[in-house]
Amino acid sequence: MSRSHLAADPAHSRGREFSGTSHDTSVPESRGPRTAFQRDRDRIIHSIAFRRLRSKTQVFVAPAGDHYRTRLTHSLEVAQIGRVIARSLGLDEDLTEALCLAHDIGHPPFGHAGEEALDRALVDHGGFDHNAQTLRTLMRLESPYCTHDGLNLSWEVLEGLAKHNGPVEKPHWALAELDDAFPLELAQWPSLEAQVAAVADDIAYDNHDIDDGLRAGFLELDDLLTLDFIADQWREVERRFPHAPRDRQLRELVRGQIGWMVNDVLTHTRSATQAIENREEIAFADRALAAFSPALNAAERRLKAFMYAKLYYHPEQTATADKANTVIAQLWQAYCEDPARMGSEWVSALPDSEPHRSRHIADYIAGMTDRFALEQVREIYGSAPADLSNV
Numbered sequence: 001m002s003r004s005h006l007a008a009d010p011a012h013s014r015g016r017e018f019s020g021t022s023h024d025t026s027v028p029e030s031r032g033p034r035t036a037f038q039r040d041r042d043r044i045i046h047s048i049a050f051r052r053l054r055s056k057t058q059v060f061v062a063p064a065g066d067h068y069r070t071r072l073t074h075s076l077e078v079a080q081i082g083r084v085i086a087r088s089l090g091l092d093e094d095l096t097e098a099l100c101l102a103h104d105i106g107h108p109p110f111g112h113a114g115e116e117a118l119d120r121a122l123v124d125h126g127g128f129d130h131n132a133q134t135l136r137t138l139m140r141l142e143s144p145y146c147t148h149d150g151l152n153l154s155w156e157v158l159e160g161l162a163k164h165n166g167p168v169e170k171p172h173w174a175l176a177e178l179d180d181a182f183p184l185e186l187a188q189w190p191s192l193e194a195q196v197a198a199v200a201d202d203i204a205y206d207n208h209d210i211d212d213g214l215r216a217g218f219l220e221l222d223d224l225l226t227l228d229f230i231a232d233q234w235r236e237v238e239r240r241f242p243h244a245p246r247d248r249q250l251r252e253l254v255r256g257q258i259g260w261m262v263n264d265v266l267t268h269t270r271s272a273t274q275a276i277e278n279r280e281e282i283a284f285a286d287r288a289l290a291a292f293s294p295a296l297n298a299a300e301r302r303l304k305a306f307m308y309a310k311l312y313y314h315p316e317q318t319a320t321a322d323k324a325n326t327v328i329a330q331l332w333q334a335y336c337e338d339p340a341r342m343g344s345e346w347v348s349a350l351p352d353s354e355p356h357r358s359r360h361i362a363d364y365i366a367g368m369t370d371r372f373a374l375e376q377v378r379e380i381y382g383s384a385p386a387d388l389s390n391v
Contacts, residue, residue, distance in 0.1 A: 004090030006279055008191045010035035014155035017139070017182040018148040036154045037094040043151045044102045049142045050075075053104065055369035057111035059209050059311070060216060061320050061388060068212050071104050071111075077208060078103065081262065082200035088266050089290070091193050098153075099160045099197035106133030108366040109373040110324035117328035118362050125355035126173035133366055134161055136174045139182070141363055159184045160194030164201075166288060174359075188283035192273070195290035196265075202292075203261045206303055211254045213311045221250070223310060229299045233257055261296065268293040323385045327377050328365060334380045335361045341380060 013036045034042065044050055053072035060068050069077075079100035086096035107130045108114035118128035135158060139150040162168065162175060168186040171179060179186055189195070213219035225231045233256045237249050244252070272289040276282060282289060292300055311317065339347050342364050351357045368376070377384040 002090055004192075006192055006273060006276060006282065007091045008037070008095050008156050008193050008279070010037045010092065010094070010154075013037075016152045016154055017150070018152050035094060037092055037098055037156065040151075040153045040157045041094055041098040041101065043153065044098055044105075044138075047105075047138075047142050047144070047151060049105045049137050049367070050101065052367065052369050053107075055371050056107055056109060057114075057324075057370055058205075059111070059212055061110055061113070061324055061370065065215075067215065069208055071107055074204060074208065075101050075104055078197070078200050078204045081203050081258065082197050085196045085200060085262060085265055085269075085290075086193060089192070089196070089269060091196060095156055095160070095191070095193040096196050096200075098157050099164075099194055100200055102134065102138065102157070102161060103164055103197060103201060104130075104134070105137050106130040106135070106366070108133075108328070109368045109370045110321070110328065113321035113324040114328050114366075114373075116321075117325045117332070118366060121329065121332040122355075122358060122362055125358040128362055128366070129172040129174065131161075131164055132172040132174035132178075134164075135178050136363070137367070139178050141367070155182070155184070156191060156193075158182065160190045160197060162186060163188075163190040163194060164198055166190075166198075185283070189285050189288065190283075191279070192269075192282060192290050195288050196269075198288075199265055199291055202300065203258055203265075206261070206300065206307070207254045207257045209307060209311060210257075211251070213307075214250055218311050218314050218316070224306075227299075227302060227306060230257070230303075233260065261292070261300075264293050264296045265290065268296075320388065323388050327373055327384065327388070330377055330381060331365050331368075331373060332361065334376075335364065341376075 050072075053075060054070055056071040058069040058071055058074045079097045082096045082100040083093050085091075086093045108118055108128075110117075115128060115130050122128050138153060138161070139158065141149075142151055143149045145152065158178075162171075162179070162184045163186065167189055168175065171186055175186070178184075210219065210224065214221065214224075221234075225234055230253070233253055237252045237256060241249055241252060269290045272291070276285075276289065291297070335342055336358070339350050339361065342350075342361070346360070346364050350360055365373070374384045374388065
């Protein structure tokens with residue numbers, strides 16, 4: 001596939017927040033022959049924050065089985081889908097992959113339950129938002145370099161992560177602070193690579209959450225087949241593989257759904273960008289250009305509504321979320337009462353005044369894995385919910 005004229009060009013990146021460092025791309029031979037976006041991807045993969053995703057909730061909290069997705073495996077699956085789409089459209093695969101791999105790094109332990117608990121804890125100090133926390137983690141908290149804070153990623157990666165859900169009209173305080181330091185043009189649409197990463201995220205979790213939900217017994221196939229577009233896929237699976245075991249048929253269904261969605265994005269994006277002459281036009285478009293077609297977008301909204309009703313708000317899920325909320329609230333109270341419990345490194349950097357003091361404590365909790373959060377609650381309070389798992 002030839003390179004599109006709309007692809008981001010690593011040779012003409014807008015640069016990094018901190019320039020002139022010993023590992024800057026102006027001295028490429030110092031770290032091997034990599035483009036700016038390849039360096040970004042590698043910095044993300046080698047980061048501690050990325051490794052922690054292996055023990056953070058995707059849908060199921062602390063699952064007993066090894067076959068359920070975590071934030072890490074989800075991010076890898078998003079990256080695979082994103083690269084396929086980017087390659088087919090002639091976009092920059094490395095930028096797309098970096099965005100896919102990093103998009104969930106700001107999630108706290110226990111997924112959205114943990115996010116809600118931290119948002120309540122910070123209600124008087126600006127609240128908590130996992131998308132903004134992704135930028136905060138990559139630009140300030142994850143700091144392996146001697147000369148500056150953060151990973152010092154390229155403008156294009158940071159812009160794409162900041163606008164994962166499109167232009168930002170009212171940035172969260174964390175994102176607003178970072179935008180002041182390194183302006184990311186929040187009111188404009190991001191690159192096509194960023195738009196591809198966002199739609200790849202939708203494709204991955206729409207279908208892989210079905211896979212995990214069926215495996216856990218939270219979803220029933222008969223209920224899924226009330227959605228006509230899934231029923232169409234299922235009839236095709238039965239026609240092609242009538243004698244295959246049911247578990248293999250279900251996995252074929254998920255694969256077919258992913259392929260259907262990817263092909264729809266490719267067809268729609270090629271049509272939407274046909275008359276676009278340069279990358280600047282992408283920023284000022286009136287909508288996302290790399291996206292589902294209107295028909296699939298409507299179907300996908302129906303699927304999301306179904307998943308919320310049947311899986312995400314399943315009674316067992318909400319009961320587990322309540323317990324996770326309690327764990328985060330307990331940790332918050334403990335560290336506010338005695339910050340020394342966070343350890344010397346975090347205590348030595350603890351600000352004296354609000355809101356910075358509370359936000360620092362929230363940074364510490366947000367970086368935890370599910371496992372470490374439970375260990376800390378046991379250590380501080382003597383016990384933790386023994387059944388904080390829903391599968």
